[in-house]
C-alpha cells in the first residue's frame with residue numbers, strides 16, 4: 106500500500122461517528138462495503154450511471170461509487186442499513202416491500218435511497234420531479250419500473266397521511 | 270399427474286429435496302435457482318401446500334452441488350413446470366411417510382389423518398404430533414422410485430399477501446454474491462480486450478505489479494488478471510494493464526445496424542423443418558417482408574461475480590450461475606479434476622435473463638484463486654459485462670405469403686437466419702467458459718449448435734399457431750458471428766414473434782381486415798383466442814379506429830415456445846420524433862397459478878424489458894471494437910418511459926402450470942411495431958425502433974406521397 110496517500114477521514118455513517126484510513130481517492134462505496142461492511146449499497150457500474158450505489162450525503166442522494174472518501178469527510182452518510190430510522194426512509198422501504206417492487210432487487214436499494222432523499226426535502230419534491238431524477242440516476246434491468254412507480258405513490262400517500 | 274416427474278426420477282432420494290429441520294422449519298432443496306424471477310418462492314409455496322405447512326415454516330436452501338438435486342439449468346420458463354412438479358411429488362411423498370407415522374403414533378387409521386401448520390391430527394380430535402416430533406424416527410433416505418405415487422393435494426399456499434421471502438434481506442443489507450466474504454479473501458479483476466477479435470500479446474507486468482495493493486499478476490496463455498487486497502485496487506491495477514497492453518487484432522465485418530453481415534456468410538446448416546405440401550387454392554395477392562433483430566446485451570445491473578477457494582486440490586465455487594451442476598463439470602474438466610473434487614454453490618446475483626457472464630467469471634475466479642492460494646472474489650467491470658457476457662443473437666427473418674381471394678392466408682414461407690442462441694456450459698463437447706480458450710493449454714468451446722426443436726433456438730416460435738395453408742419453414746443456423754451469442758430470454762422468440770406478428774398486421778391490411786379479427790380468423794386454439802379477446806377487450810379495441818396523426822394501437826400474440834404460457838397484449842403509442850409507449854393491456858394464460866403476484870411481476874417486468882429491447886437496444890461494434898462499454902452507450906428504458914400496464918390473468922380450471930417468465934417479449938415487440946405502423950401509416954421492420962428509423966420511415970412515406 107502507498108502509505109503516503111493514506112489518511113484518516115472522519116465521517117458519520119448511519120448516525121455513528123467513524124474514522125476510516127484509506128487512500129483519499131478511494132470511492133465512498135468501497136469504504137462502505139469493504140471497511141464498514143455495509144453491503145446494502147450495491148456495486149453496479151462504478152461509473153456513476155446506474156445508481157445501485159446511491160446513498161444519502163447530508164440527506165441528498167449521491168452515487169457513492171463516484172464520490173471519493175475525502176469528499177465525505179465531516180459529513181453524514183446514510184445507507185440502506187440506516188434508512189429505516191427516518192419516517193420517510195421507513196415509509197419508502199415498506200412501500201417497496203408492500204408493492205413487491207423488485208425482481209432481483211439489485212437496483213432497488215439505490216432507488217429507495219434516491220426516492221427517500223427527494224421525499225425528505227422541504228418542500229417535498231413532486232412526483233414528476235422524482236421520476237425525472239430517477240431517469241437520470243437509477244437504472245433497473247429487470248423491468249420493475251411499473252412497481253417502483255406504484256411504490257413511490259404508496260410512500261407519498263403514507264407520508265401525506267401524517268406519518269411524516 | 271400420475272407420472273413421476275423427470276427431475277425427481279433423475280434425483281429420486283427424498284432427502285435431496287426436503288429436510289425437516291428443528292425446531293419448526295422445513296427446508297426445501299430445489300435444484301432450480303433464484304435468479305430474481307421469484308421461482309424459488311413458487312416452488313416453496315408448492316412444497317408448503319403438499320406438506321401442509323404455512324409458508325413461513327418453509328425455508329429455501331441455496332442450491333449446491335453438495336446436497337441439491339441435479340435439475341440442470343434454470344431457464345426456459347421451466348422452473349415451475351419441471352422444478353415445481355418434482356418438488357410437489359417429493360413433498361407429497363414425504364407428507365405421506367410422516368402421515369403414516371403420525372397415524373401409528375395417534376392410534377388412528379391413516380385415512381383419518383389431517384395435517385395443517387405442520388401438525389398431524391386425527392380428524393375431529395385435538396391431539397397432535399408434528400413433523401418435528403416425528404422427525405427422528407423417520408428416514409428420508411428413501412427413493413421416490415420405490416414408493417407408490419403419492420396423492421397430490423395440488424395448488425399452492427398462494428394468497429393475496431404472499432410475498433417473496435428473499436426481498437426483506439435484499440432491501441436491507443448483504444444478500445448477493447457480490448456481498449460475500451470469506452476469511453482471507455482477495456479481489457480479482459481480469460484483463461479483457463475492448464474488441465471481440467483481439468488477443469493479448471503483452472502488457473507491462475512490472476507496472477501492474479507495482480500498483481498499490483496488488484498481490485499477484487496472473488498470466489496463463491492469453492488469460493491475464495490481477496489479484497489485490499481490495500476490489501477497487503484490483504480494478505485500478507487492471508486499468509494499468511489495459512493501458513499498456515499490446516493486442517493482435519483481426520478485422521470484423523462492418524456493422525450496418527441491419528445485420529447486413531449475414532449476407533457474407535454461409536450458414537452452418539439450413540434446415541427446412543416444415544414443408545407442408547398441401548396444394549394451395551388460387552392466390553389473389555402476395556406479400557413479402559424482411560425483419561431484423563440486432564444482437565442484444567444481457568446487461569445485468571450487477572456485474573458478474575464469483576468466489577473461488579482451493580483447499581487440498583479441491584475447488585469450491587460460489588456462483589450466480591443458472592446451472593450449478595453443468596458449471597461444476599466444466600470447471601472440473603478445465604482443471605483436470607474428478608468432478609467430485611469440485612463443488613458449486615449458488616448465490617444470488619442480479620437478474621441475468623439468460624446466459625450472461627456468471628459461468629465465465631467462475632472460471633476467472635478459480636484461475637486467480639489457484640495462483641494465490643487464497644479465496645478470491647472476481648468481479649467483472651461494467652465494460653466486461655457489456656462486451657464479454659454472451660449476447661442475445663442477431664436475427665434476420667424473411668416471410669412471404671399469399672392470400673386467397675377471400676383474404677385468408679393460403680401459403681406461408683418463413684426463413685430465419687441467426688447465429689447460435691445456445692452456447693451454455695454443458696452444451697456440446699467443448700468447454701463453454703470464456704477464459705478456457707485463452708489458456709496456455711486451451712480448451713476449445715463446443716461446435717456451434719442451437720437448441721433443438723420443438724423448443725428451438727433461432728427457430729423458437731417460428732411456427733405460428735395460426736392456420737396458414739401451405740407452409741415452408743427454414744432455419745439457417747449461422748456460425749458464431751461478430752459477437753459471441755448465447756441464450757438470452759426467449760432465444761429466437763423475440764425476433765420471430767416480432768416478425769410473424771408484424772407480418773400478420775401487414776397481411777390484415779392487405780386483406781382489408783381488422784388485425785384482431787384477422788388473427789381470430791386464422792386461430793383455432795381456444796386458449797389462444799381467449800387471451801387475444803381478453804387483451805383487446807381490456808384495451809377497448811376499436812376496429813374502426815383509423816389511427817394516424819401520431820397515435821396508434823397494435824396487438825401481438827403468441828404461445829411461448831408453442832408449449833408454455835399464452836400471451837396477448839395491446840400497446841398504444843404516441844409517435845413524434847420518438848415512440849412513446851403509453852399503455853400495455855396484457856392477458857396471460859399460464860394454466861394453474863402458483864404465485865399470482867409473482868406471475869404478474871414477471872409479466873410486468875417482461876413487458877418493460879421487451880419495450881426496452883424493441884425501442885432502444887442494439888449491441889453494435891465498430892472497427893475499433895465493442896461500441897458499448899458503459900451504460901452511456903447502451904441506453905435502456907427509463908422510469909418516465911414506462912407504460913401503464915394492466916395484466917389480466919386467465920386461469921382455466923384444471924390446466925397444469927405453464928412457464929410464464931418469457932412469454933411477453935415477442936408479443937410486446939410486435940404490438941409496439943404494429944402500434945407504430947398504425948400511428949404512422951408506415952412500418953419499421955428493423956429493431957430497435959429508434960428516433961432515426963422513425964424519422965427515416967416518415968421521410969420515405971412523404972417521398973412516396975409527394
Ligand code: FES
Nearest residue numbers: 149150151156170
Ligand atoms: S455503481 Fe454507482 S452509479 Fe453505478
Ligand code: FES
Nearest residue numbers: 208210245246247
Ligand atoms: S429489480 Fe433487478 S435490476 Fe431492478
